[in-house]
Amino acid sequence: MNSSGIKFRVWFCGLLTVATFYFLAPTVWTLWHPDDVKTPSWMMDTAMPLGLDLKGGVHMVLGVDLDKVELDQLGAYGRNIERMSADKKIELESVKLIEKSGELEVKLKSPADAEKFRAMVTDNWAQTLELLRPVDGVEYLRASPQAIQNIRETARNQSIETIRNRIDEFGVAEPLISRRGEDQILVQFPGAKEPDRLKTLIGQTAQLNFQIVEGCDENTADCIETQRADLEAKIKSVEVAGNYTKESFTRFSEYRDRVNSDLKDQLPANSAIAFEKGNDPNEVSKTVYIPVLLSTKNIFSGEFIDQAFVQMSSGSNGLAMGGDRPEVAFHINAAAAKTFEQFTGQFVGHYMAIVLDGVVKSKPVLQSAIGDSGRITLGSGAYESMLQEAQDLSIVLRAGALPASIEVQEERVIGPSMGRDAIESGKTALIWSFFLVLAFMAVYYGLSGVIASIVTLINVSMIFAILGALHATLTLPGIAGIVLTLGMAVDALIIIFERMREEVRAGKTVNQVIELGFDKAYSAILDSNITTIIGAMVLLSFGTGSIRGFAFTLMVGIASNVFMATYFTKTIFMLFMKNKKTLSIGMSRHELNELATNKG
C-alpha cells in the first residue's frame, strides 16, 4: 500500500470515528439522563427514543363493534338473495334487515314461490343461514350460530391485522397488539408522541365508497348549489322540529343518521344525505359541513384498491404554496378494474362522490369511464395539514379497511419508573461486558487483542449511532443486543488473528503476516456474514413489529462488523504494527523462539 492510500484510510477512519461519537452522544446522554426531555442544544437530534419498557408510553384498549359487522354481513346476504332470486325468476316484493332481532325479512310477490325460495336458500346457504318459520307468507332468515361465530372471529382478527399494518406503516416502534376478551384489542405504543393522531389513524374504518350524486349532472346548471341550498333548508327544518344540532351528538355519524331518518319521506327513494367537510368562505378556520345527496343504489365499494400513494397536483385553486397540493392516487386491482370501468362508464357527466367512512372527500365530475386508477383530492386547507391528511389516507387505504368500527375505550399513559431499573441494569451490563471482553482479548491476543476491543467499542458505537440517526427505538432487548454484539462482534477479528498466527507459524515476515491474515480471513468473514444477512432480509420482509426491528438492527450490525474488521482494523494494523520486528498477537515467546531457530 502506498503512502497516499494509507493517508486516505487514516483520514477516513478518523472522520468516521468522530462522526460516530457525535451521533452517538445524544443516545448516551438520554440513557444517563432519562428524566430530561431535551438533549443539550449542541447535540444532534439523533438520540434513540426509548421504548415503552424503558420510558413508558401509551396503553390503549380498543373496542370492536362486532354486532355491527354481524348486521352488515346479514345485509350482504340479503343482497345476494335478491340477486339470486332474480336469476331463478323468483319475484320478491322486498328484502329488509331487521336490526333489532338480527333477522332478514323477505316478502315474496307470489306465495306459490315459497317452496322454490326455501329450496334456493337451503341449497346455497345451508351453512350460513337458517330459515325461520314463515309468518303470514313472509319469510324470516337468521345467520346460523356457526356463521355468526365465524363472522365475529374473522372481523376481530382482521381488525387486529389491519391495525398492525397501519401502525407499522405509521412507523411507531414496536407496538404491542393483542386480543383482549371477546371484542377488545389491547395496543401499546412505546413513547408515542402523537397519541391523538394515532387514535384517529386506528379509528378510521376506512370504508371507501364511490357514490353517484343523486339528481345532478353537469348539464344542469348550478345543480350542486341548488341541491345544497335545498338540503340545508330541509335539514334546518328537522333540526328545529327535533330541537337538536350537530353539537347534540357525540359522534357526527349519529347526527347524520338522525337527519336522514327524519328526512326519509322528503328524499327520493334510494338516496341519503352525506356531508362534505369544507371551509367557511368567510372564515377559513371554521369548518362547515356541506350536505350532498347521494344515491345508495349506485355505489361502488373501494375495497378493491391495491395501491395508494401521495402525489402532488397543481391545483387550479392556486394555493399559497406554489399551487401544489397533496392528493392521493390509487390503483384498483385488475379483477375489479373492469367492473369499475362499467360502473363509471354508466355515469359519465354525473358527479361521483368519493366517500370515506361516510364523509364525502370530493365529488368530481366523471369526464370518462375510469379503469384501473384514479385519485382523490382533499378539498382545501393549509399545506402541512393537507399533506398529513393525504399521508394518513393513503396509509389506511393501503393497509385495508377495518371490518368494524373501533372505539377507544381505555387510554392510559404508562410511567417510566419501572424502566429506570432496566436502564440501570442495562448500563451496568454494558460496562462489565466491555471490560471482560477487553480483558479476555488482551490476555489471549496481546496488543492486537486490545486493538480489537477498541475497534469493537467503536463498532458498537457506530451501530447505535446509525440506529440513532434513523430514529430506531431503543428497548431493553435492544440494550441486550448491544451487550451481545460486544461479544459477537469480535468474531471477525478472532478469525483474522487466528489466520495471522498461522502465517507467523509458516515463517512469514510481520508485513506479510498482516497482509495475508486479512486476505485469507476475508472469504470466511464475508460468507458467514452474508448468510446471516440473508436470514435478516427474510425476517425484514416477513416479520412485523419487533421482529422487523430486530432484523434491521442485525443487518446494520453485520454491515458495520464486516467493515470494521476488514477495513478499520487493517488501517490500525498498517499504522501501528507494520515494520515491527514481531507482531504482538499473543503467541508465546517460547513458540516464537522455536520458529526463529527453525528459520535460522
Add this chain to the structure above:
Amino acid sequence: MELFNPKKMHFPFVKSFKVFVPLSLAAFCICLFMMFVKPGIKYGVDFRGGVEAGVAFKDANIDPSALRKELDPVIPGLSIVEVQGNITQGFSKEFLITGATDEKDDAGKILSEHLQKFGAKDTDWTISKLDSVGPRVGGELKKSALMSIIYTAILIMLYIYIRFDMRYSPGAIVGVLHDLVFTCGFLIISGTEFSTNVVAALLTLAGYSINDTVVVFDRIREAESTMLGKSREAVVDYAINSTLSRTVNTGLTTILSLIILYFIGGPSLRDFSLTLTVGVMIGIYSSIFVASPLYLWGDKLLGAKSASPGAPVKSHVKANKIKEAKV
C-alpha cells in the same frame, strides 16, 4: 495465550463422528418428540394470553422491585408496569401486572395472598381490575414465522450452492435446525416459557449458528484445493482443527457477554440470555459434529457430480482409491 495450537494439537474429529452422529440423531429425535408430542412447548403470555390485573397502593413510595420480587416466583411470565394518570380513586400508585395464568380467579387469589406483605387488602391496596388477555402473537404471525424459516432455508441453500457447492448445503441448513431444535429441547426440560424474548434469542442463535458453520466450511473449501491428494476426512479434520481456536474463542466472548446479561441485565432478560448461552454451546458442538459429517455425507452423495472447480473430482476419486489400496 494459546489454547489450541494446531501444530501441536490435533484432534481426530472425523473418527469420533461414528460416536457423535448417532448420539446427535437420537437426541434430535427426542427433542422433536418433546416439542411436538409430549410435553410440548410451553407458551408464555405473548403467545397464549393470560391475565392482566391492576393493583393500586395507598403508599406512594412503594418499591416496584419489591413487588416484582414477591410475585416473580408465583406468577409465570410476570410483567409489571406503572400506570400514570387515571389511578383508582383513593390510591396513589397503580401497577399493571400481566402473567401467563390461565384462570382469572386463580390470579386474583394469588395476588390477594401474596400482597398481604404490603398491608391489608382494600385498605392499603386493592385489585382495581382483573381481565384475561389474548395472545399478543396471533396465528398470522406464526404462519409468517414459518414462511420466513422456509424462505431463509431455501435462500441460504442457494447462496451456499453459489459460493460453495451443493455438497455443503445440507450441513449448513441441518446445522441451524439442529441448534434450534436442541435449544427448544433444553427450554422444555428447564421449563422455560416461550416469550417474544426467547424467540428473539432463537433468531439470534440461528444467525450465530450459520455463521459458525460457514467459517468451518470456508476452511474445508480452501483445504480442498490446497490438500490435493488427501482424503476428504483428512481435509475435514484439518479444517476443524485449524478453526477450533476461533470457534471456541468467539463462543467464549459471546458467552461471557451473555453470562453478564444473565446476572446483571435484570429479570426480563434472564430467559433471553439463558436461551442464547445454551444455544451458543450447542452451536459450537453442531458446527463440528453435525455440519461437518453432513458435508462428508453430501460429498459422498454428490461429490462425483458437482465438485467445485477448486476440488478436481479426479483427485478426490484417486484419494479414495489410494486409501482403499492401503487398506
